[in-house]
Amino acid sequence: MQVSRVDGELVTFESPTVFLRGGERVDSTSTLRLRSRDALRASLAKAGFGAVEIRLLPYAPTRGWLVLGQA
Numbered sequence: 922m923q924v925s926r927v928d929g930e931l932v933t934f935e936s937p938t939v940f941l942r943g944g945e946r947v948d949s950t951s952t953l954r955l956r957s958r959d960a961l962r963a964s965l966a967k968a969g970f971g972a973v974e975i976r977l978l979p980y981a982p983t984r985g986w987l988v989l990g991q992a
Contacts, residue, residue: 930960969992971992973990
């Protein structure tokens, strides 16, 4: 992967995939929005969610969150 752009909360990166059978290469561009816990909570509250719990991922505690929301 190669990060190609960072614009505030948005991170865009290029990610090639090469298939073993045939060697075909498919290039893709993806953009992720990286928000703080507070920003995420505010977005969920605005969308109508009540109780929101944000936990560390049990299998990768430093790499992401598990978000539980109650409508």
